[in-house]
Amino acid sequence: MSFNEDELRKIESATSGWLKKKARVAIAQSIRAWRPRIEKAKPLPEVQRMDELKRLVNEATAARQRALQNGANSHGHPEWAAAAVCESWLHELLGGSAESIARVEALIDKLERR
DSSP: OOHHHHHHHHHHHHTOSGGGHHHHHHHHHHHHHHHHHHHHHTTSOHHHHHHHHHHHHHHHHHHHHHHHHTTOOSTTOHHHHHHHHHHHHHHHHHHOOHHHHHHHHHHHHHHHHO
16 A cells, blocks of 8 residues: 555545534545546656646645645644645656556545545
């Protein structure tokens, strides 16, 4: 299991239950907003793909850091979790194996449907 997959599982666990609906909604909305941009980058030639994914990862990292500045303090915080999910997805696309990317994308799909 990759670090990114592990982080996604922690977020999934931390945002389960009755009291975490706001976080689940934020995560699903974030995935829906990022998915078209990520899918657009995937078929690009390798150098362009890597450049675009790095640019997107920097955006997601900045969003996660803003959440920390706004008081996020756990995997269950809606703003932090929404940004971290997409950041982990992008990091896996940049450096993961085909198998680990498939597992991470299955988790992304699951998190979006919750």
